[in-house]
Amino acid sequence: MTKAILVVDDQPGIRMLLQEIFNDEGYSVTTAESGKEALDSLYDRPFDLLMLDYKLPIIDGTEVLKQMERDQITVPAIVMSGLVEDVTKGINEFSIVKKVVAKPFNIQEVSEFVKRVLE
Template sequence: MTKKILVVDDQPGIRMLIQEVFMEEGYDVTTAETGKEALDKLYRESFDLLILDYKLPVVDGLEVLNQLEHNQIYIPAIVMSGLAEDARKDLQQFSLIKEVFAKPFNIQELNSFVKRILN
């Protein structure tokens, strides 16, 4: 069965790059621009992996993770952040987090990491 990934980033270029790379790898990729849009999708369907930007408008990455945990939705998550060290500190309490990637990130490293999680 095809693994499903939800990619959440407010920057269209990053969303499209990640979507393109993982669709070429054979994954079913859905995108969201905001934390609110991400939560709506996460409540409606299930995903095998969440790739989430830490800083999002309105509902940020931290709040998305809080809501998932509060609603007992456990999905492995990779967080991307321009402030990776700060993000790591803020996100320590979440068991969902598999890795924090600093932006700009190496797409090949992200690809390898995702394969390890999903295979």
């Protein structure tokens, strides 16, 4: 069965890049541009992986993770941020976070890590 990935980023270029790469690798990709959209998608259907930007409009990445934990949505998450040092401190409390990735990221490294998480 095809693995489903939810990509959440307020930057259209990053959403499109990740969607194209993961589609080419055979994954089903859904995108969202805000934390609210991400939560709506997570409540609507199951995903195998969440690629989540830390800085988002309306509901930020930390709040998305808090609500997921509160509602027992245990989708593994990879958090993306331009401020990795700041993010890593507050993000370690969430068991679903598998990795924090610095922007700009090496797409090959991200792709290989995604493959490991989904296997």
